[in-house]
Amino acid sequence: MISxxxxxxxxxxxxxxxxxxxxxxxxxxxxxxxxxxxxxxxxILTVPYPEKTIPLPGNAKFRTRHRLKLRSDGSPKCVACFLxxxxxxxxxxxxxxxxxxENSVEKYPAVFDIDLSRCVVCGMCVEACPEDxxxxxxxxxxxxxxxxxxxLLNKESLLRNLPGEPSLLGASNRLAGEYLKSRGER
Amino acid sequence: MMEFFEANKDILLFAxxxxxxxxxxxxxxxxxxxxxxxxxxxxxxxxxxRIGPNRASxxxxxxxxxxxPVADAIKMILKEDFLPGRAEKLLFTLAPFFALVPVLAxxxxxxxxxxxxxxxxxxxxxxxxxxLGLFFVLALSGLAIYGVFLGGWASKNNFALLGALRGAAxxxxxxxxxxxxxxxxxxxxxxxxxxxxxxxQGGLLFGFLPAWGVVYQxxxxxxxxxxxxxxNKRTPFDLVEGESEIIGYFLEYSSMRFAAxxxxxxxxxxxxxxxxxxxxxxxxxxxxxxxxxxxxxGGAELPxxxxxxxxxxxxxxxxxxxxxxxxxxxxxxxxxxxxxxxxMNLCWKALLPLALLNxxxxxxxxxxxxxx
Numbered sequence: 001m002i003s004x005x006x007x008x009x010x011x012x013x014x015x016x017x018x019x020x021x022x023x024x025x026x027x028x029x030x031x032x033x034x035x036x037x038x039x040x041x042x043x044i045l046t047v048p049y050p051e052k053t054i055p056l057p058g059n060a061k062f063r064t065r066h067r068l069k070l071r072s073d074g075s076p077k078c079v080a081c082f083l084x085x086x087x088x089x090x091x092x093x094x095x096x097x098x099x100x101x102e103n104s105v106e107k108y109p110a111v112f113d114i115d116l117s118r119c120v121v122c123g124m125c126v127e128a129c130p131e132d133x134x135x136x137x138x139x140x141x142x143x144x145x146x147x148x149x150x151x152l153l154n155k156e157s158l159l160r161n162l163p164g165e166p167s168l169l170g171a172s173n174r175l176a177g178e179y180l181k182s183r184g185e186r
Numbered sequence: 187m188m189e190f191f192e193a194n195k196d197i198l199l200f201a202x203x204x205x206x207x208x209x210x211x212x213x214x215x216x217x218x219x220x221x222x223x224x225x226x227x228x229x230x231x232x233x234x235x236r237i238g239p240n241r242a243s244x245x246x247x248x249x250x251x252x253x254x255p256v257a258d259a260i261k262m263i264l265k266e267d268f269l270p271g272r273a274e275k276l277l278f279t280l281a282p283f284f285a286l287v288p289v290l291a292x293x294x295x296x297x298x299x300x301x302x303x304x305x306x307x308x309x310x311x312x313x314x315x316x317x318l319g320l321f322f323v324l325a326l327s328g329l330a331i332y333g334v335f336l337g338g339w340a341s342k343n344n345f346a347l348l349g350a351l352r353g354a355a356x357x358x359x360x361x362x363x364x365x366x367x368x369x370x371x372x373x374x375x376x377x378x379x380x381x382x383x384x385x386x387q388g389g390l391l392f393g394f395l396p397a398w399g400v401v402y403q404x405x406x407x408x409x410x411x412x413x414x415x416x417x418n419k420r421t422p423f424d425l426v427e428g429e430s431e432i433i434g435y436f437l438e439y440s441s442m443r444f445a446a447x448x449x450x451x452x453x454x455x456x457x458x459x460x461x462x463x464x465x466x467x468x469x470x471x472x473x474x475x476x477x478x479x480x481x482x483x484g485g486a487e488l489p490x491x492x493x494x495x496x497x498x499x500x501x502x503x504x505x506x507x508x509x510x511x512x513x514x515x516x517x518x519x520x521x522x523x524x525x526x527x528x529x530m531n532l533c534w535k536a537l538l539p540l541a542l543l544n545x546x547x548x549x550x551x552x553x554x555x556x557x558x
Contacts, residue, residue: 020408023521030233030520037232046237 050144063123065140066114068158069133076159077133080107084125084134092118093125112158116142116151137162203309208294211313215293215456220255222452222511227254229512230519265441270341273438277340282439282446285333288326289453295319296460297381299470299500300477303492311470311500312381320378323461324365327417331357333450334419334426338435349434352526353419353426359533360416360423366541367409370548371465374402384469388476394483396473399466405544407466409537414458415517416533419451422521423529459510460503467506470499 015021037044047054056062069077080097098110119142125134138160145151191198224239228251231238240250242257269275299311316322331354338350372378375386389397400407416423427434436447463469474482475498479490490498524532 023517026520027516031516033235034229034233034516037235041237044235044237046235048237048240 049141053141056139056141061137062139062141063121063126063136065116065138065142066119066125066134066136066153066158067138067160067162068109068112068155069135070159070161076108076112076155077131078109078112078129079131079133080109080112081130083128083130087124087128089122089124090118090120092116092120109155112155114153114158116153117145117148199307203307204313207309207311207313211296211298212290212293215453219449219452219456220259222455222515223258223448224251224254225511226452226515226518229515233516233519259445262442262445267441267443268438270343270438272342274340274342277336278438279443281333281337281340282443282450283333284336285330285450286446286453288329288333289450289457292323292326292457293460295323295380296457296464297384297469298460298503299496300385302496310381311496315379315381318378319380320368320372320383323380324361324368327364328357328361330450330454333447334435337439337447338437341435341438343438345432346435346437348432349426349428349437352428352432353435356419356423356426356529357417359530360413360537363409363413363533363537363541364417366538366545367406367413368465369541369545370403370406371399373545373548373552374399380464380469384464384471387468388471390474390483396468396471398468398471403466403544403548405540405547407462409541409544410462410466412532413537414462415514416529418454418458418514420455420514421518422524424523425526425529428523455511455514456507459507459514462510463503463506469506470503472498472502475499 056064071077080095082095082097085093085095092115094111094113094115095109096111097107099107121136121142123136126136142151228238238251239254240248242248242251242253244253244256269278294313295316297310297312297315301308301310303309334353334357335350338346338348338353341347371383375383377383377386383399387396387398391397391401395401419426436444439447474480475490475495477492477495479495480486480488482488
């Protein structure tokens with residue numbers, strides 16, 4: 001059954017049908033904005049990004065520039081499992097894996113590149129990561145570059161912890177802990 | 187050689203003065219039009235609580251976007267000049283000229299000041315004072331239809347043709363209203379020369395009110411304002427362009443050919459603002475300012491130098507023009523577009539009868555006052 005919604009459009013009265021008065025009222029609104037902004041440009045909300053940035057408004061959790069989390073010993077949490085690279089719909093992640101020489105149990109990323117010019121900021125990599133190693137919570141909005149090179153993130157620029165974060169959580173941390181314990185270094 | 191100069195002194199002086207006036211006035215107009223393209227974006231930005239273009243810079247100095255027209259021009263020149271394979275090559279090339287030339291020619295008729303004395307010669311501040319100037323204005327602005335129609339038709343593109351058809355219908359319709367609103371003015375001033383009309387607006391009504399056209403013909407002013415906006419093909423009458431639906435008659439144009447159409451539109455804004463100032467707001471007249479200086483209604487006098495008076499008159503004309511250019515931009519960024527049938531109804535069922543009534547009322551009033 002199709003529901004029909006009756007809209008009660010108020011018929012225009014004479015003053016409104018002449019247009020001119022209503023046009024004048026509309027012009028009053030726009031000229032009001034024009035002169036307010038002309039004499040008080042500081043009141044305009046536009047932020048001249050990227051020269052100036054402001055904290056992101058509200059409590060919304062935006063997906064922002066990626067980062068790779070670190071363990072407390074400074075090594076990347078990432079185990080180079082390629083799940084994020086596989087999940088990425090934009091093919092913007094490039095990983096080359098390598099093995100720890102002293103620890104044959106796990107791998108680490110020798111190269112971890114993210115091409116932000118291709119990234120669609122979908123967050124699939126974060127969801128795919130089994131190690132909780134990649135995150136998009138830096139609150140830096142990607143973009144605003146003068147060349148493509150500036151949008152290419154390598155491992156060094158991705159590896160960072162947020163303040164007070166060094167963490168031992170994660171499966172590989174346990175493995176690493178066991179390994180370190182077996183060597184008597186913990 | 188000297189004999190030749192002596193024998194043809196008058197005509198040489200006339201040619202020199204006309205050339206100088208043309209260079210100065212047209213240069214000022216073209217420069218101002220270039221700034222209008224920036225002003226349109228800046229004004230719309232400020233109206234919508236934005237900043238507008240402010241990045242184009244020369245050696246790091248942006249001056250809040252002052253170089254944007256230069257950047258636009260360079261970009262337009264460097265774009266590919268595309269010619270559609272099926273287009274009528276000759277007419278397609280000719281159309282931008284038809285759009286640009288009539289509006290440029292019209293500036294010759296606008297009086298931008300009274301006169302200045304240069305080395306004892308009286309130089310009229312108007313390029314060409316035609317006795318039938320107003321008719322010439324209407325005739326040339328009618329020619330502008332060719333630019334629209336040829337551009338749309340020669341493109342061999344359905345949407346461009348649709349835009350051109352709309353444009354031709356719209357411009358022909360509003361041309362009628364535009365002409366009829368001015369009849370009342372011609373009846374009152376008894377002249378069709380623009381300079382004469384401006385001079386006639388120098389007096390006072392009831393001893394204190396400047397005898398501007400808008401005081402005599404407020405109704406015609408509103409009709410003219412509406413009709414000229416429609417003639418200019420700008421929002422709320424931009425069905426010709428209709429950005430969101432058919433893009434318009436210049437759909438197939440690119441590079442400087444497109445820029446010619448766009449520039450013609452902006453020149454037309456300036457031109458229409460000048461015409462409104464000239465016909466309805468006293469042109470270069472400053473209230474209570476006469477050839478010798480200010481003479482206020484209370485009897486107070488303030489004698490002024492001839493050059494100062496001339497400068498104030500030209501300045502007054504510039505201020506009026508700039509105000510109406512700004513007003514045109516504000517209207518363009520405030521109102522939504524009419525539907526085509528609404529626009530035609532407005533023209534033929536509202537504006538045209540009102541314009542005719544205005545002529546009737548003006549005639550009756552003149553007859554009653556015994557001035558006919």
